[in-house]
Amino acid sequence: MSTFRKLTAGFKELMRKKQSESELDEELNAYVQNAAETKVRDGATPEEALRLARLEVGGRETVKHQVRAVGWEFALEVFAQDVRYGVRMLLKSPLFAAVALTTIAIGVGANTAIFSLVDSILLRPLPYPEPQRLVAAGTNQLGDSQMSPMGNADFLAWRDRQQSFEQVAVLGGAGGSFALSGLGEPERIPGVDVSADFFSIFRIAPLKGRGFYFGEDRPGAPGVAVISEQFWGNHLGSDPNVLNRTLTLDGKQYTIVGVMPADFRFPPRETVDVWAIRTLNPATARPPFGLHALGRLKPKVSMRQAAAELDQIVSQVNAQYPSSTPLAGVMMPMKVWMVSEVSTALLVLLGAIALLLLIAVVNVANLLLARATIRQREMAVRMALGASRKRVVRQLLTESAVLSLLGGVLGLLLAYLAIRAFLAFGPGQMPRLNEVGINSGVLLFTFVVCVGSGILFGLAPALETSRPALSDPLKDANRSSSSASAHRTHRALLVFQVALALLLMIGSGLLIRSFVRLSDVSPGIQRDHVITAALSLSNKYSDPQIPQFWKQFLEKVQALPSVEAAGISMSLPPNLLEITNPFTVEGQGYDPHRKLQLADEMSVSPDYFRALGIPLIKGRFFSPADRVEGEKDPKIVIINQSMAKQYFSGRDPIGGRIQTGDPNPSSPWETIVGVVGDVKYSGLDSGSKPTIYVPYNENGWAGWAWSMYLVVRSSGSAAQIVPAIRAELAGMDNTLPLAHVRTMDELLGASLVQQRFRTWLITGFAALALLLSAIGIYALISYSVSQRTREIGVRVALGAQRSNVLRMVLREGLQLLVFGLLLGWVGAFSATRVMRSLLYSTSTTDAVSFVATSITLIVVALLACYIPARRATKVDPMVALRYE
Amino acid sequence: MTDKNTALVQGTLDMLILKTLALEPMHAHGIGVRIEQISQGVFLVNAGSLFPALKRLERAGWVESDWRSTENSRRAKYYVLTAAGRKQLKSETRDWKTQSVAIARILEA
Numbered sequence: 005m006s007t008f009r010k011l012t013a014g015f016k017e018l019m020r021k022k023q024s025e026s027e028l029d030e031e032l033n034a035y036v037q038n039a040a041e042t043k044v045r046d047g048a049t050p051e052e053a054l055r056l057a058r059l060e061v062g063g064r065e066t067v068k069h070q071v072r073a074v075g076w077e078f079a080l081e082v083f084a085q086d087v088r089y090g091v092r093m094l095l096k097s098p099l100f101a102a103v104a105l106t107t108i109a110i111g112v113g114a115n116t117a118i119f120s121l122v123d124s125i126l127l128r129p130l131p132y133p134e135p136q137r138l139v140a141a142g143t144n145q146l147g148d149s150q151m152s153p154m155g156n157a158d159f160l161a162w163r164d165r166q167q168s169f170e171q172v173a174v175l176g177g178a179g180g181s182f183a184l185s186g187l188g189e190p191e192r193i194p195g196v197d198v199s200a201d202f203f204s205i206f207r208i209a210p211l212k213g214r215g216f217y218f219g220e221d222r223p224g225a226p227g228v229a230v231i232s233e234q235f236w237g238n239h240l241g242s243d244p245n246v247l248n249r250t251l252t253l254d255g256k257q258y259t260i261v262g263v264m265p266a267d268f269r270f271p272p273r274e275t276v277d278v279w280a281i282r283t284l285n286p287a288t289a290r291p292p293f294g295l296h297a298l299g300r301l302k303p304k305v306s307m308r309q310a311a312a313e314l315d316q317i318v319s320q321v322n323a324q325y326p327s328s329t330p331l332a333g334v335m336m337p338m339k340v341w342m343v344s345e346v347s348t349a350l351l352v353l354l355g356a357i358a359l360l361l362l363i364a365v366v367n368v369a370n371l372l373l374a375r376a377t378i379r380q381r382e383m384a385v386r387m388a389l390g391a392s393r394k395r396v397v398r399q400l401l402t403e404s405a406v407l408s409l410l411g412g413v414l415g416l417l418l419a420y421l422a423i424r425a426f427l428a429f430g431p432g433q434m435p436r437l438n439e440v441g442i443n444s445g446v447l448l449f450t451f452v453v454c455v456g457s458g459i460l461f462g463l464a465p466a467l468e469t470s471r472p473a474l475s476d477p478l479k480d481a482n483r484s485s486s487s488a489s490a491h492r493t494h495r496a497l498l499v500f501q502v503a504l505a506l507l508l509m510i511g512s513g514l515l516i517r518s519f520v521r522l523s524d525v526s527p528g529i530q531r532d533h534v535i536t537a538a539l540s541l542s543n544k545y546s547d548p549q550i551p552q553f554w555k556q557f558l559e560k561v562q563a564l565p566s567v568e569a570a571g572i573s574m575s576l577p578p579n580l581l582e583i584t585n586p587f588t589v590e591g592q593g594y595d596p597h598r599k600l601q602l603a604d605e606m607s608v609s610p611d612y613f614r615a616l617g618i619p620l621i622k623g624r625f626f627s628p629a630d631r632v633e634g635e636k637d638p639k640i641v642i643i644n645q646s647m648a649k650q651y652f653s654g655r656d657p658i659g660g661r662i663q664t665g666d667p668n669p670s671s672p673w674e675t676i677v678g679v680v681g682d683v684k685y686s687g688l689d690s691g692s693k694p695t696i697y698v699p700y701n702e703n704g705w706a707g708w709a710w711s712m713y714l715v716v717r718s719s720g721s722a723a724q725i726v727p728a729i730r731a732e733l734a735g736m737d738n739t740l741p742l743a744h745v746r747t748m749d750e751l752l753g754a755s756l757v758q759q760r761f762r763t764w765l766i767t768g769f770a771a772l773a774l775l776l777s778a779i780g781i782y783a784l785i786s787y788s789v790s791q792r793t794r795e796i797g798v799r800v801a802l803g804a805q806r807s808n809v810l811r812m813v814l815r816e817g818l819q820l821l822v823f824g825l826l827l828g829w830v831g832a833f834s835a836t837r838v839m840r841s842l843l844y845s846t847s848t849t850d851a852v853s854f855v856a857t858s859i860t861l862i863v864v865a866l867l868a869c870y871i872p873a874r875r876a877t878k879v880d881p882m883v884a885l886r887y888e
Numbered sequence: 889m890t891d892k893n894t895a896l897v898q899g900t901l902d903m904l905i906l907k908t909l910a911l912e913p914m915h916a917h918g919i920g921v922r923i924e925q926i927s928q929g930v931f932l933v934n935a936g937s938l939f940p941a942l943k944r945l946e947r948a949g950w951v952e953s954d955w956r957s958t959e960n961s962r963r964a965k966y967y968v969l970t971a972a973g974r975k976q977l978k979s980e981t982r983d984w985k986t987q988s989v990a991i992a993r994i995l996e997a
Contacts, residue, residue, distance in 0.1 A: 042921060
């Protein structure tokens, strides 16, 4: 029979259900009459004939049922019936329903929330046309695995010689900003400078105007800029004539040529208000490095081919600059480049939350199992009346599906709230956060999770309840010996649950240990009473004017009441490092194949060290009396302790000489005048690295000093001192914004936001897991005590001490606990490995974390056993025996 | 109990009903009696198998039904073979014959 025919027949049947029902009744009546008449004809009395005929037909309802069961629509009806019944059963035991629904809602909700993050950040393709053709490119030192930004010479060579890309472009360091003046108060706005083909790579149409034209990044071309929709709205009042207006960024004029829609965000981590054109000057040297290169592959060109081509071009550049360290070209899909930092953390979170769901599922399964023993009687009755085991299991599974789907709906609500909370309060510096939300993919995931967990927690109890032990439960429900196997399943599930909880707790223990260690890391400074800010000069200041400005400004700030020391620096602890530079120590030689020695290098003012409280180990700080501004003046540097130990071991570094930049015998020598303590500039979790400080006013560095961090140590509060500083600044130049004003404590705190957040989150999961397992253990032991009330009564009557009873009950719990712990340890030893990259100086098998979490679990679990065990000791033997 | 006695007999019973109706339209009880008579009491068709089978055949479009009055002027639902049913009967009979010959050969070998 064709499917279509079956379908229509089924629907017709559903439509005229009443009618066909009565028709069937009538037909059956006719059948009985006919049968009776046949029998009368054969010689039976009418009454006898009717009786025999009725007997022959058998159970009328059974026949009708069989007829109904012919069509597929019958299964649907049964399902609807089961759902109705399931809901009724839930309503009948509201406490059970509430506990089960809450547990599922938490499990499913948390999973949905985390999955929506994973989905939108890691799984979904980038929101640009043909995203698989977008790549990020860079260079690395031979043998290095990380991709570093490109040098100017490398990019220009690549741009001009490559054949694999439709467009390539660069953007300056991510996290950039511009000083905006001429629009009210001067301020710092987030923005990047990009080369001409940047917008063509993404193929996102501007809201207004255009992107950049080819060649607009040539030297001498007028400055152009594209602004974001947000900036257009909140700074320019959505002016319809915004095109061709000019913006003053870092003191330079840019003409606005386009407005990008609000959902275009690149670089993806932060908001971007302005994309300004980056002028690409012809390369005179390989540096500056720090260019993030992007490209859109031509159709049918693979990334592998393109990477080989880039590598070849980079090796040509190597040959062009023989004194520079040889580099290799590397490439990765743009999405990988964007999300690589967070992917491990997100996947660990997803794993953790899946464990939590499993724990929740086990709890619900145990709840259902406990009910199963109660409902065994009901099921036995059904089966005695002729229901098949398949039918009973189906009904019970439908009930758990109802439970899990209802829980899932609640969970979705929770997930929605959790995502909103995450976006509002979570760590903001994550790529693609603006794309996070609940979409159809996430909904499908939730649905699958619900159905899956419904089957998971429903199956064991359903099989248990429907065990074909017909006679026992019917005879006597109180002493249900048939529940022994239910109890076994129950206990096995509990062992599993304890193991899962321990696994999660150990994971969180490791993260906590790592986080505590990270928070204890000394940044190498005195963190209290320090205010920092960013200040950039506009380009109306010529190189010689820049140090003069700073000198005056610092003198004025220094003179403010309550200021103890004021300094400036290009970089700031704990993670605001601007540049690294290769260096050569006198006597080392110039082998170009030696791995490049890199140091954090920054120009600072003499009082920078005092302002941050960086200790002087040897020699002296810089002094305003140092004569360093002339081309012929001797160059001086201060190095940190790590560098002194590593490169001047056994000799006095003071008076030692180094060169900076690519190894080159003709570079000027710089004399070490002081050694200071190590300071972390690239994150608290970074190792100790060489650091080189140079005077900010030294010849060759003045031009770099146009953008500096201000550091002020003051006994007064930030609220008092910041306005005073602003006033001094406005007195000197009222177009300069004092931006990013933070205390050093805030900077240190902010640098750990991601770590703190994931540590808290996983710890939260672990706490929930512990709670759920404790509930599970408590429920099991209580149940087992209630089952054994009579036995305990007999024991007490026969002279068992209360302590004997207590021990007996606790022993049962302990057994489970021991098995669970063993299983959990085995799991943890193999599973925590995935967390390695998230841990700071903490081994993935850290003994303290393993032991401490295990002890916590044991204590909580024993407590959960103890409460019902104590209740067992209070059993009155007379009551227990009379209980029969 | 729904599916116990159908598996083996189903195909056969359906075919027997079609064959019975090929002679003349009949009501349910008549069909049962006719099968019993012709098989000389070997096949006893009870209502529990007969009604689901009729329903199946009707839904497949092989028989149609209408209410008529019987010879002793009672109302009964009469089943009539359709063209599709006649075709089905033909092919089922052919298959059955091939199979039963084959089975007989195997049993006598």
